[in-house]
Amino acid sequence: MTEDENVGKRLAARQQVGIEGRYRTGSGVPRDVWITDLSKTGCRFYDKFGTMQQGKAITIKIGTVGPIPAIVRWWDNHVNGVRFEQPLHDSVYDHICAHLSSEVPSKYDSWED
Numbered sequence: 376m377t378e379d380e381n382v383g384k385r386l387a388a389r390q391q392v393g394i395e396g397r398y399r400t401g402s403g404v405p406r407d408v409w410i411t412d413l414s415k416t417g418c419r420f421y422d423k424f425g426t427m428q429q430g431k432a433i434t435i436k437i438g439t440v441g442p443i444p445a446i447v448r449w450w451d452n453h454v455n456g457v458r459f460e461q462p463l464h465d466s467v468y469d470h471i472c473a474h475l476s477s478e479v480p481s482k483y484d485s486w487e488d
Contacts, residue, residue, distance in 0.1 A: 438475035
């Protein structure tokens with residue numbers, strides 16, 4: 376399933392962000408990623424070297440917040456969409472958007488390598 380197939384199925388609107396993050400699968404090696412949009416229920420991130428499978432359980436750190444348990448909903452050309460197992464609390468979401476986000480580097484705007 377691709378991002379386009381999931382757009383109408385989102386539980387909450389996403390805000391464009393630019394946040395360094397890190398995820399890991401199980402006890403695997405952590406991988407650095409760039410989180411490009413965020414909602415209380417999930418996020419999208421760019422992982423230049425990773426490949427994911429729909430349904431894969433991960434934990435993700437968004438800036439200094441986390442780890443947050445999540446499930447991969449889709450993967451398309453190094454861009455991943457995940458749903459958090461529990462929605463972010465309003466104050467946590469507001470803090471991330473207001474204090475951890477910066478401008479998205481142009482190399483991530485096009486979702487290409």
